[in-house]
Amino acid sequence: MTKRYLMRLGKSPFDVADAFHTLDRNWLGTNSGNLIYGAASHKLFSTQDTVVEANHYRINGKMADQVNAEYDGFILPLANCFRPDFEDHLRRTADFLERLTIPFVMLSGGAQLPLDGDPSALRAMEPTITRFARAVLSGSSALTVRGEMTAEYLRSLGFHDVVVVGCPSLTLHGPGHRVEVPETLAPGAPIAYNLETKDPFGGDLIADAERHYRATYIAQEHGTLELMLWATSPYDADDPRLPLERSHPQFTAARAEMYIDAYPWIGRLEQMAFSFGARAHGNIAAVLAGTPSVMLAHDSRTLELAQHHGIPYLIRGSEHMPHSVQELYSQADFTEFNRGHLERFETLSSFLHENGFEHIYDPGQESARADYERRVAEMSFPPAVRPTWIGESPEATQRHAVLQDRDVRRKKTQAAIRREATNREKRTQEQLAQLSLRVEEVGQRLEQEQRRADAAEKRREAAEKHAAKAEARLTTLDERLRTITQQVGEANDRAQRAVRIPTRLKDALTRSPRER
Template sequence: MKRVLIRSGMRPTDIYTAEDIYLKDRTGFNNGNLAYQYSIYRTLWNEDVEIDADGLSSNPNLAESINENYDLYVVPLADAFRDDFRQTLRNYTELIRRLKIPVIVTGVGLRANYEPQLEEGFSFDEDVTNFVKAVLEKSAQIGVRGQITADYLKKLGFNEDVDYRVIGCPSLYTFGRELKIRDLQLTEQSSIAINASPTSSDMAIQFLNNMIETHKDYHFIPQHLDEFHLMFAGGPDISSDTTGYPTSIEHKFYQEGRVKYFTNMPSWYDFVKEIDFSIGSRLHGNVIPTIVGTPNISFVQDARMRELAAYHGLTHITMDELKNARSIEDVLNKVDLKSAEKVQTRNFDNYLDFLDTNGLEHIYKANRNRKTAPLDTLVQAIDFPQSPCPITTLDSKKMLARIQVSTNLLEERQDFKLRYHVNRVKSQLAHLKTSSAQEQAELKKHIETHKEVNKKIETELIKTESRLQLSIAENRKINTKIKHYKGTLNRKSVKATLKIADALASLKNKVARG
């Protein structure tokens, strides 16, 4: 049986209550991460495959354990190419370099402004380059979320369709090759889901707040973990510079009990299937409605959403377009609610080609049009927790009980964090100690090797010096002979000159007498 490790905080079959999530983050701070992770599990889950979650740990010291226990490491990522993820990216780079098994990155993207200045570069360029190189040593290609990220990697020196391929976000492929979005007949009685983040624009929040004045049957679906803490325990308040964003339980969304926070995907899917319409500025807040057939519109305000909306044909409007919209009817007149259907087959086939290129076994090998999956049967047999009620909707007795539970869990959570950091430091120190011992052994070996080399060099030098001394002695002998020959030649030359002079003088006398 093949053993696969997936970067995720939980498996789709794990059952965690609200109290469990309050105690320990299993979503990576954003429960939108559950969406694309669920898709990876569903696509790879087979009876002959054992799949585990890595707990979202990027600890390089776990490399030995991973090598011993797994045959493959699958790493789905979101917008990991960003400044506040640099250290984690470095950790993954070191971890991947130490691994001896294949490592497949099934999606990663760049976080940047709507119009990113790629030519200017980013503070994390070197970290991204090192990460990509490490992954390519363990796999054939990296999957990136969109063309903006592809252009970024090209600028860093990598080759498109060789080193990386645009595959979009795997969450869009959760249920297969086809999307079917329902027709929309929006009325004031329609149920709507609204979504946003603390960094959404003022304009987006104002539009949503205005919309729910008319459409009273609404639910706000946040995704950040601190918003779950706010809903579950009543605080602490969250930070946001956006005017009108719900930062405390005093906000209308909480006071009216209209907040939903999902700790598992099956419950999220089931809830959104029953909603008539979804709108807002959260990517997966609208991807999830898309894949279950609920009409939706995304507000696109950064490069991350822009490239994914473009690749997947997600129904969306830009901030400039929203600025000129006075009502939801104006927005609906600008968009095609079924645009994602038109590119799904092409994108899905490209995604499977990417998996095949990297040698990943998946449930669509024999039939790309497959509708069901082995994971579906397991999930259907589980009674998953629904979104907990906001604390603002509880009666006084239940509210006090919730506060008591939250207080105890908060203390336990702090203890857990402390133990985690202590254990991490111990692990790092143990690794440093081991590394130091290894380095000393390598250094000793290196020194011994150099000693041998130096000894050979010294022997050669002695031989060379000896040969040099012989050469000097030979040169001296030759110089002595040369001097001797020169002296002999000089004497002979003088004698020959004198003889010639005598002969000439004798000849001159004879001529004179004659």
């Protein structure tokens, strides 16, 4: 019998769409890195006689009944889910999980913290995190997380059933995957780099890459996709060496690339000699391609993943930060990655088995792996996204940018209206709940008062009956008293008459005969 699993994904690896629809529907979840761990998770659970479907990031408590009825399991791959701007989604997910009756597992979540691990930015949302963690543990044996920093954070909240599994993306090629590092990186070699656009850095390295190598900027952000399609200006750029404006040579020469599917992205990185940057999955995609890479760790997300998986990394701001690609390449040591990959894979595998799930790398699943890989090979994926406005007149480019900016503002306004409507509905529901509670409390008080009044009425009736009986007894006593008084009077009268007779007799005896 075929099993059906529902998985939290923007799209499955076999859902193909063009770049414009991908942008418009946000199938990347604002960041194409989601494609990498999504593709790996989808493959991992695609065992024999199992179909894995995407939920397209739609999740709420109302869906639970339908999912319970139609699916055999739910899989929840996550990235940096413990962050303030994800709280609403986390709350809706908790509501959904609390109502599930089918088996489910969480596949690795992370806390978004600074490099020192300070969790103060998460204090306000800790009630939501706590509720979510409890919801996961209601159906799974443990909370799986990306690294030790997240594990320590959850333990600080009182959760000790925590297992560090890293990112499921590293399971894509199974337990035997390795990365071999050539001794040298030749000048002019093809290399790739990625960039954290919200907190950009690494200008020296990027400038060196542009000068001495055939460098390709592989973008990941939703904003950069918009820039490449519509020539918009989504970023405030202070360093002209960084590819943040459409005037950068990576865009004007149409060298920058962005992928809207995981497998073409990994395939492209197989052609590179080296990759580096601050994006976690940009570097993991290179690792999956077998290409040496170095992660520029700038927060807990990147640091804990690199540390757990043994991916070479350098911490932003360290005094030993290289200024050239050659120096950076010398840090690409994959000894620990290759040594520990099997053990890390087995940790995740044991967790899945403990919770009743099989995976595609289990013994006996060889045909499932072959079928899956054949299906991937037969797919016709869209090519890399490159700037579409190259060759247009400046007027046409500007017109497209203005129209897109207008459309983005409209969508943001609509989203704000929807959020406000949702918040108002939530506040209204809370107020109604409070009013219902108050009505219930008033009703309870009325019932108590009514019971007291009923009891008082019963006591009054009883008192009246008692008073009536007492009155009747008093009346009877009065009558008896009158009778007794009358009897006493009559007795007194008889007594007085009895006394008068002897007195008259005495008087008669004492009179002389003549007087008689």
